[in-house]
Amino acid sequence: MVMDTTGDPQVFIWNGGEKVWRSGPWDGVQFTGVPDTATYSGFTFSFINSAQEVTYSFQVHNASIISHLGVVSSGNYGLLQRSTWVEAARAWNLYWYAPKDQCDAVSPCGANGVCDTNNMPVCSCLRGFTPRTPAAWALRDGRDGCVRSTPLDCRRNGTTSTTDGFVAVRHAKVPDTERSAVDWSLTLEQCRQACLRNCSCTAYASANVSSGGGGRGGGAGGGSGCVMWTTGLTDLRVYPDFGQDLFVRLAASDLGTYTYERPPRFVPLISFY
DSSP states (O other): OEEEOSSSOEEEEEETTEEEEEEEEBOSSSBTTOGGGGGOSSEEEEEEESSSOEEEEEEESSTTOOEEEEEEEETTEEEEEEEEEETTTTEEEEEEEESOSGGGSSOTTOTTEEEOTTSSSSEEEOTTEEESSHHHHHTTOOTTOEEESSOOHHHHHTSSOOOOEEEEEEEEEOOOOTTOEEEEEEEHHHHHHHHHHOTTOOEEEEEETTTTSOTTTSOSSOOEEEEEEOSOOOSEEEOSSOOEEEEEEEOGGGTTTOOOEETTTTEEOEEEO
16 A cells, blocks of 8 residues: 555555556545545545645544554455454454455556446546447446547647636546646636647646635535646546536537436536536
């Protein structure tokens, strides 16, 4: 279990030279790939990201409760587990673990694909993208990812004037932030403008959803700080009720009047900005 401090810091589980799980970055409340944190009672979590240190810690409010977080061997890879001691049973009780489902694997749907365990198959392409290798996707192997259907206007014209826009993917574990750029001085709207001015920018999100309250499924105006991606969007997944907003850049012709709904609950995931 390693904290990667490049880009927007996040935690990985490694098996030798292979990444097997990614926490996602800290969104001001929790790691975006650990939505269970929001349901914890009796715990306080702290994430410090400064020039001097990048650290994660937790505190248990009741001193009589004992909890530990560690990696244990399971089959061919490790599981990150949180356990609590149950005195009556004289045993450790499993409180949380990862990876736990198909979408917890690192990038099962490839670049610009989105993983959703409420769909079958679990992989689909983002709006404005199509499978890179349709034959593999027909066999439900999405690892090769998706490619853009229409070139971005900014890149085609070679200027910063653009007709490009954004779709908001709701309740997301945001893509791998290892090569992302973070600017804590920007608001979410300023982040949008900065992304539009950068022909290489493919998506943006709030760095801290706890400021303003709007970054977690709440529209374009909330949150603080700016995370921008200039590469393919890898290891992206969505959850039924948790996660944050990710704003994906599309050419104008791919914006349309489209609403993505997740069956069977019909919770809207995408809107337009």
